[in-house]
Amino acid sequence: MISALAVEIPYWGQSIFRVVGGLVAVLLPAGGIVYLFLFKMMSFMQSRLGPMEAGPYGSMQLLAEVGKWMQKEDIAPDNADKPIFKIAPLVVLLSTFLLIVVVPFGPDAVFADFDTGVFYFLAVGSISVLGILIAGWASANKYSLLGGLRAAGQLIAYELPMVLATLGVVIQAESMNLNRIIEVQNTGAIFGFGGLGNPFILTQFVGFLIFMIAVQAELTQAPFDMPIAESELVSGYMTEYTGFRFLIFFIAEFATAGVFAFIASVLFLGGWGVPFDWFGWSNIDDVDWWMNIVGPVIMATKMFALVGIIMWVRFSYPRFREDQLQTFAWKFLIPVSLANIAVTAILKVAI
Amino acid sequence: MPKPKVPGLIKGLGVTARTLGRTVKDGANTVQYPHEKESPPVRARGVIALHEDNCTACMLCSRSCPDWCIYIEGHKQLAPPRRAGGKPRQVNHLDRFDIDYALCMYCGICVEVCPFDALFWSPEYEYSEPKIADLLHDKEKLGEWMETVPEAPELEAGAGK
Numbered sequence: 001m002i003s004a005l006a007v008e009i010p011y012w013g014q015s016i017f018r019v020v021g022g023l024v025a026v027l028l029p030a031g032g033i034v035y036l037f038l039f040k041m042m043s044f045m046q047s048r049l050g051p052m053e054a055g056p057y058g059s060m061q062l063l064a065e066v067g068k069w070m071q072k073e074d075i076a077p078d079n080a081d082k083p084i085f086k087i088a089p090l091v092v093l094l095s096t097f098l099l100i101v102v103v104p105f106g107p108d109a110v111f112a113d114f115d116t117g118v119f120y121f122l123a124v125g126s127i128s129v130l131g132i133l134i135a136g137w138a139s140a141n142k143y144s145l146l147g148g149l150r151a152a153g154q155l156i157a158y159e160l161p162m163v164l165a166t167l168g169v170v171i172q173a174e175s176m177n178l179n180r181i182i183e184v185q186n187t188g189a190i191f192g193f194g195g196l197g198n199p200f201i202l203t204q205f206v207g208f209l210i211f212m213i214a215v216q217a218e219l220t221q222a223p224f225d226m227p228i229a230e231s232e233l234v235s236g237y238m239t240e241y242t243g244f245r246f247l248i249f250f251i252a253e254f255a256t257a258g259v260f261a262f263i264a265s266v267l268f269l270g271g272w273g274v275p276f277d278w279f280g281w282s283n284i285d286d287v288d289w290w291m292n293i294v295g296p297v298i299m300a301t302k303m304f305a306l307v308g309i310i311m312w313v314r315f316s317y318p319r320f321r322e323d324q325l326q327t328f329a330w331k332f333l334i335p336v337s338l339a340n341i342a343v344t345a346i347l348k349v350a351i
Numbered sequence: 352m353p354k355p356k357v358p359g360l361i362k363g364l365g366v367t368a369r370t371l372g373r374t375v376k377d378g379a380n381t382v383q384y385p386h387e388k389e390s391p392p393v394r395a396r397g398v399i400a401l402h403e404d405n406c407t408a409c410m411l412c413s414r415s416c417p418d419w420c421i422y423i424e425g426h427k428q429l430a431p432p433r434r435a436g437g438k439p440r441q442v443n444h445l446d447r448f449d450i451d452y453a454l455c456m457y458c459g460i461c462v463e464v465c466p467f468d469a470l471f472w473s474p475e476y477e478y479s480e481p482k483i484a485d486l487l488h489d490k491e492k493l494g495e496w497m498e499t500v501p502e503a504p505e506l507e508a509g510a511g512k
Contacts, residue, residue, distance in 0.1 A: 041371065043379075045367040045368075045370050045371045047370050047374050048381040049374075049383065052383060312364060313364070315367055316364050316367045317360070
């Protein structure tokens with residue numbers, strides 16, 4: 001990141017740069033998603049306009065909402081396990097911030113370039129389960145407990161198809177490094193035609209579908225919103241939370257949607273890259289430095305497209321029943337993703 | 352040939368997408384209320400208006416009201432005779448006609464029961480008050496709403512006989 005701009009920045013400067021970058025990369029998409037999809041797309045799909053008063057077309061509504069939440073009293077129930085109750089939303093948000101660490105936004109614009117990036121994000125992504133579970137447990141509330149346990153059951157069930165769907169990509173790219181996966185996609189060729197690269201959505205379409213379904217479930221968006229089923233569980237594990245801590249849950253939900261969409265676009269849509277053929281680059285070290293600036297824009301576009309699909313599904317479908325939800329994961333998604341891995345591996349060796 | 356069957360899941364996505372397109376193109380079904388007023392249907396039951404001259408203080412509406420929210424006071428007085436040299440007529444004069452809209456449940460029985468066409472439905476709906484006691488509206492206020500009462504619809508053919 002630093003050498004590309006030909007400036008030497010001391011370590012503390014890089015650290016500040018990374019912190020600010022991480023905040024922007026997590027909060028900006030979250031705000032964009034909430035305004036664009038939650039406020040506007042959902043309203044339009046219900047033939048209404050959504051917030052229109054705060055700012056032009058209600059664009060400042062989110063700031064107003066944040067202000068509203070900040071003012072509210074921070075209440076913890078009497079019987080709650082207070083320190084754990086208070087820390088739970090932060091654990092959920094922490095998972096989101098840890099996820100963004102490995103997402104590459106350009107050839108050098110990576111917070112940390114791990115060789116086992118895929119492994120890392122799969123591991124770190126499940127920390128949010130802990131946050132949700134302790135939120136449900138520490139609230140001392142039946143609804144919260146049920147919601148937390150449902151969430152734990154669901155998130156663990158859908159973690160598996162996600163891991164298995166990612167494996168197909170890893171087998172094909174022969175690497176767990178996310179930047180390497182992008183490089184493979186953008187230097188690849190479809191039957192000898194390299195003009196489009198070879199985004200893995202083409203070869204791993206089943207994997208992509210499974211991954212997106214699993215992401216939908218991981219984010220507890222409808223039709224997988226059993227953990228926060230508001231008609232039966234009030235608000236699931238979030239029931240007892242108010243003010244700032246509820247806001248953190250809310251931010252984490254949509255920030256995680258953004259980060260998972262980033263990861264999906266890295267794994268399946270070619271990430272920040274354009275096909276390297278277009279500019280005559282042969283590998284990732286060849287890529288011109290300006291991709292570090294264009295890359296994030298490309299990533300954001302793909303992210304918003306993917307989140308758009310997630311939200312579209314969310315606004316269209318009713319909720320799964322709990323047993324259907326588990327059956328779908330264990331009896332359908334996992335076998336299909338296992339078959340996907342087998343087929344990918346066979347083709348990889350055979351071709 | 353039967354139409355090819357589209358899976359319900361895809362159809363559902365289509366419904367929301369089409370609604371989105373329609374909202375962007377033609378605008379929403381909703382109304383941005385404080386800026387533009389919604390126009391309720393002509394025969395909407397917004398508020399009950401009083402045509403004071405028709406009222407004879409017969410108390411039928413007040414007695415039929417399930418909520419007892421109509422308050423009527425009147426007195427008998429003499430009116431000039433219809434023909435010269437006749438006896439002065441005795442009429443009921445309306446002193447007070449209040450409807451407590453905090454109690455009213457908009458059943459419309461009073462409008463139905465009024466034999467002299469003194470009560471009407473008006474589509475007017477903007478009469479909320481900061482204090483609940485202020486929802487007791489008197490006959491002057493009820494009279495003002497008469498202006499918003501729509502014309503009576505045409506009778507059906509043969510109904511006049």
